[in-house]
Amino acid sequence: MPKACKRLAEVDFPIAEVSRHAAREKSIRHGHPSTLHLWWARRPLASCRAMLLGLLLPDPADPHCPAEFKARAREALTRLYAGAQKPGDEDLRRWLLKFIADFANWDLAADPNYLEVARALVRAAHPEEPPLVVDPFAGGGSIPLEALRVGCEAFASDLNPVACLILKVMLEDIPRHGPRLAEELRQVGAEIKKQAEQELADLYPKDPDGATPIAYLWARTVRCEAPNCGAEIPLVRSFWLCKKANRKRALRWTRGSDRSVGSDGSDGSWEIFEPRNEREVPAGTVSRARATCLACGAVLPPERVRAQLAAQRGGADVVFDEHGRRVGGARLLAVVTLRPGEPGRHYRLPSDRDYEAVRRAQQRLAQLLAEWEHGGKQGLCPVPDEPIHAVDTRNFWVCKYGPQTFGDLFTARQNVALVTLAGRVSLLKGGNEEALALSIGRMADFLVSIARWKADAECPVQALARQALPMVWDFAEANPWTDATGSLVSQTERMAGAIESVCITLASVAQVQLADATKHPLPDETAHVWFTDPPYYDAVPYADLSDFFLVWLKRALPDHPLLRDPFDPENPLTPKAREAVQNERSQTDDGRPKDRAFYEEAMARAFAEGRRILREDGVGSVVFAHKTTEGWEALLSGMIRGGWTITGSWPIATEMASRLRARESAALATSVHLVCRPRPEDAPVGDWADVLRELPKRVGEWMERLQAEGIRGADLVFACIGPALEIFSRYSRVETAEGREVTLAEYLEKVWEVVGRTALENVLGTAEAKARNGVAGALEEDARLTALFLWTLQSTNDAAGTQPAEAVDPSDPSDPSDPSDSSSPTDDEAEDAPAPRRTGGYTLVFDVVRRFAQPLGIDLPKWEGRIIETQKGVVRLLPVVERARQLFGDHGAAAAAEWMERHPGRTLQLDLFVESGQEGAVPRRSRAGGKRRPGEPHGLELDQGRQVTTLDRVHAAMLLQKAGQTHALRALLEAERERGPDFLRLANALSALYPRDSEEKRLVDAMLLAVPR
Structure with missing residues (x-):
């Protein structure tokens, strides 16, 4: 070509x-x-x-x-x-x-x-x-x-x-x-499964009635440290077992007289029941790593939960005494079974036979390790003894709770099963051993003590569904010898399907x-x-x-060249010194930080x-x-x-x-x-003036094209960087008229400015305002910041599909079907983070907000606490309801209610005012008598030195709409119509920008319907 x-x-x-x-x-x-x-x-x-x-x-x-x-x-x-x-x-x-x-x-x-x-x-x-x-x-x-x-x-x-x-x-x-x-994978996988199942049959016994356990639901435990208690606390985030529309099962504990919470391993205080509604299911015992004692109600703080679990190397295994009685460690909550000839999954409480099988697994594991040690520790340790490399624990929350090696992440029975399977695969020589080795990797993702139980699907969830090694309080242990999720059969079948899909298309x-x-x-x-x-x-x-x-x-695959x-x-682990990532806590070969x-x-x-x-x-x-x-x-x-x-x-x-x-x-x-x-x-060599002249036209044309293709918000922002770089990167370098070389960082600042200004022209009509007023937009900083914030949050998949900022919910883990999902901690991992003070509003990374604000002359600190709130590098746009106090005063809502009760049939008036003499102040209308009556609403009350903005007045109107104050709202809208077009221009822009199903959009649209025609 x-x-x-x-x-x-x-x-x-x-x-x-x-x-x-x-x-x-x-x-x-x-x-x-x-x-x-x-x-x-x-x-x-x-x-x-x-x-x-x-x-x-x-x-x-x-x-x-x-x-x-x-x-x-x-x-x-x-x-x-x-x-x-x-x-x-x-x-x-x-x-x-x-x-x-x-x-x-x-x-x-x-x-x-x-x-x-x-x-x-x-x-x-x-x-x-x-x-x-x-x-x-x-x-x-x-x-x-x-x-x-x-x-x-x-x-x-x-x-x-x-x-x-x-x-x-x-x-x-x-x-x-x-x-x-694919066929070899199925056949050899079935043979390995049959051999391993026979070898380990006593570790996964069937029930006396012939039912087959397919999963064991466990909870790590700690001890209550309240005086005169000492009860065992099972760490359970949710007591739901099955949460399907037509079938619901849950677990609950009934307080006994001994306050022991079943510390002796008995079942007497636990029961499985069919809840009629959500309220019947008890809340979990752990939230943000704070454990609540079922016996006395005391709360064990995160640092003590962490310390107790660390002493147990993570607490995934059961602790037995010399007589084989359970005395601590993980507690079996329920067993999921399949009964011959009966559809669906069934749930039962644990029995002594279940714990006996676990003890046998611990003995088998100890025997495997002893044989390896007596053999001079030749080759790899059967159980992974490689340390968990967690220089940066942001994605490795499990490390805070005691596991030191990868073997610590697995229970004794899980380790024995995986060691057995890996050993069988290592003996294969036929060209299919690499594919079968990958099935062991898939098995490990389910057969581990950080795999969750998904109640609405009735199956285990892979541990690394997200980009993290999370901490999971209650976990699901799959039976690897069944046909259910997490078993060897299910993993090899999925792989075989992928192989068949690939092989028919490759040339x-x-x-x-x-x-x-x-x-x-x-x-x-x-x-x-x-x-x-x-x-x-x-x-x-x-x-x-x-x-x-x-x-x-x-x-x-011992000694495999890859x-x-x-x-x-x-190095027993993956290469890290040369990995091209940014992580300043990690280092290169020469000790340089990866900045x-x-x-x-x-x-x-x-x-x-x-x-x-x-x-x-x-x-x-x-x-x-x-x-x-x-x-x-x-x-x-x-x-x-x-x-x-x-x-x-x-x-x-x-x-x-x-x-x-x-x-x-x-x-x-x-x-x-x-x-x-x-x-x-x-x-x-490029001329800086020529580049700056070409940039707005290129960005404007590209934004128009992408918006027609359905690209929105932050996606549109970053997509504009490419075309902008087409201009800059075509030159060996770009110089100013004085011969100074322009850096990429300097150019990208201009790109963000152009993108921001173009966006404002689209959503606020500032191009018209500039022509009329000779300034870069007539609306104040807070309106521009709010508009850019909402515009950036728009979703490509849905023009108004942004979601409200969420409080972390431990009962709603990330969708396991999407392993590329981000790695934000769930409730289980985020014990060090302060509980969110608010759950409404919308959030953006601070850096994105700053990049827009600075070149457009928006002073972010000026609006902190007024329309935005910044915490840990994330900016939250305050929802309108959170602005009620600053707009109407500390006792605004109460005072309004009191005034209406004392003056039935009279109209609540809203007076917008600031301290007299301030630039842009809205004159306050005088009442008969000249003074505000005691208990009468103040109207907009802002801190001294802050003038009322167009956005303040729009938000005030939305709050009046929410409060049902139609007369006051009508008076305010009439006053705004006399003031000028900015109020309606901003209100209509916000209507287009607010998410489609949000409370804010409902309020602003309802308020706009009340505008006099």
């Missing part, structure tokens, strides 16, 4: 259609390649497939596009679309974009007709040889997998051993063995290598496409998290390597979706320093609407796909 010819992705892209398919794909689990094994922040296949085609195919309307390509492309497309025969180049471009949009649909990803057309188009664009697609941060393998699907060659590398094993199975073993691998085998992206193993100018999804700054601690799987994979640290043979400068340098080296291995006519693409401006600026700095220029930018929605939360941990709905080319060595 001629170098001068633009690629399709540099010209146009079907954003809306691809976004719809990509977001939908997150809900597809069965048969999807992502179910092969967990990997965090995996990109949807739909977006990768569509972007790859856009990068590979030339623009037919480009004058340098080969005629041969256009002829062959029309021929291929007519197999699906009869209208593609039209001769026009613009028509051909539209049909190519339609095909890209249609082929992004998961339902068509394996369709033979679409597969053949995709491959024919790629062959037409690259007739000499299949193009090579290189991904140096391959992770879960979405990009190289899609490269193989459309007929390319693929080179996938990663620094992480777990990622490399996933890549090898997906991109080498599956294409090489085909459907046979060739990829090359997988464990490698550092900053020192790529490929020679110069070998790649046609360099396409990658790099680490997101400080978002995901990939190496630390994947250690959880590595320790078991190493025991299933499962090692190639830079440090003594922002380290991340920028690592990204610059990786991008420089990408530029080196890319062919002269090649193209690159980088996916990024970090939620902070620091992450974006660090990445962009690395790109520019690495020698790239951005030529396109396409935001693709990759998250389901149900996953978006307007809280400090909320992720963006879109991933921005930056298209880039190597910057020429002779790139010119």
Whole structure:
């Protein structure tokens, strides 16, 4: 392809259609390649497939596009679309974009007709040889997998051993063995299950009535430290067992006379019942790590809960005395069973037989360790004794409660089961051992003491569903020998379905290598496409998290060449010193902290390597979706320093609407796909004045395009950075008239200013205000701040779909189906955080708010406590109801009620006023007598020195509407109509900005209906 010819992705892209398919794909689990094994922040296949085609195919309307390509492309497309025969180049471009949009649909990803057309188009664009697609941060393998699907060659590398094993199975073993691998996985998995089940039958006994336990529900315990108590406190976040619409079961404890709470292991004080409503189910015993004693009601503080559990190494196992009686540790709450010939799950209380099986497991584990020690400790310890690497405990809350090694995260019975399975896999030699090893990794994710029980689905939840090792008070222990969730059969079946899905679509085998992206193993100018999804700054601690799987994979595949640290043979865990992440608590090989400068340098080296291995006519693409401006600026700095220029930018929605939360941990709905080319060595020097003149037009046009595609809020903000960088990155450097070089940080400040001003013009009509008043908008700072805040919060998946800020709710864990969900702590982990004082309003990361406010002249401290509240780097926009006190005085509501009771039938008047003489003061109308009567409402009462703003008056009107004060509201609206248009202009803007189902929108819309016509 001629170098001068633009690629399709540099010209146009079907954003809306691809976004719809990509977001939908997150809900597809069965048969999807992502179910092969967990990997965090995996990109949807739909977006990768569509972007790859856009990068590979030339623009037919480009004058340098080969005629041969256009002829062959029309021929291929007519197999699906009869209208593609039209001769026009613009028509051909539209049909190519339609095909890209249609082929992004998961339902068509394996369709033979679409597969053949995709491959024919790629062959037409690259007739000499299949193009090579290189991904140096391959992770879960979405990009190289899609490269193989459309007929390319693929080179996938990663620094992480777990990622490399996933890549090898997906991109080498599956294409090489085909459907046979899925069948072997089922057969060998069934044989291993049968052998292990027989060997460990006494650890998972069936019930005397023939029922089979499929899960054991446990609770860690602590002792009450109140005087004269000492009762055992089971740490239970929820007593619900089954919470389905047509069937409900729960657990409750009835106070006994001995106040022991069953400390002797008896069942007498517990019962399983069928609640008729939520109120009948008792509240959990633990909240924000504060444990409430069932016997005396005393509360054990978090530090004592932590200390007691730390003394038990996490408290996941039962403590027995020398006679085999339970005396402490984890307590079995209930057993979930399947009865022969009866549908559904059943629940029973624990028995002595259950505890006897656990004690036998502890004895078996002790025997395994003794044999290893007597054998001279040859090889790995059977139970993972590798330390949990938690330099930064933000994602490793479990470490605060005592576990020191990965083996401590598992109960004795879980360790014995996993050791047995790993040992069986390690004996295999037939080409299927790597896939079976991944099934052990999947098993560990469920068969661990930090796996929850999901009452509404009646199944265990994988432990690492989020990007964290959480602390879980009550946990579910799955029986690995059944067919239920968490069992070996269920895990191998899911993997087999993924294998069958992959193998029918791949045309060739990829090359997988464990490698550092900053020192790529490929020679110069070998790649046609360099396409990658790099680490997101400080978002995901990939190496630390994947250690959880590595320790078991190493025991299933001892001495495997991929499962090692190639830079440090003594390191038993994943490589961390070279991992390109920002984490100042971690260090590099030379002791340097991994700060922002380290991340920028690592990204610059990786991008420089990408530029080196890319062919002269090649193209690159980088996916990024970090939620902070620091992450974006660090990445962009690395790109520019690495020698790239951005030529396109396409935001693709990759998250389901149900996953978006307007809280400090909320992720963006879109991933921005930056298209880039190597910057020429002779790139010119740019003039700062020319760049600034071009910037507003470029941003304005792009915002208009994206809004038409349904892109909203923060997604729109970050998506505008790409086009803005197209201007800046095309130059070797940008200089002012005085010859001073303009830094990227300085330019990005201007970008934020332009985006903010453009947004305000759209939502507040400030363009009209500037023309009328000669100033940058007539509305005050608080109105502009509120408008920008709400505009930024808008959701791409729903133009008004923002969610209120939430209090942390321990009974509503994150959806386990989405492992890319953010890692905000739930109630179980957040014991050190202060309880939220408020649960309303909307939140944004402080950095985003600051970036908008500063260039627009908004003084954030001035509005602190008045319309915003900042805590721990998160800004909360106060809901209107929280402003009632500052607007109407300390006793406003009470005084109004008292006045109305003493003056029935009279109208409550609202007087807007400030101290006389202040600029912008609203004159107060005099009453008969000249003074306010005792108990009469003050109207707007603001601190001395603060003038009443248009936003204050709108909020006051909304509060009058809420209070049902129609006469006062009508008087206020009449006064505002006489004052000017600003009140209605702001009120209408807020109506468009407030979330669709919010209380604020209901109030402002109802208030607007009362405006005199």
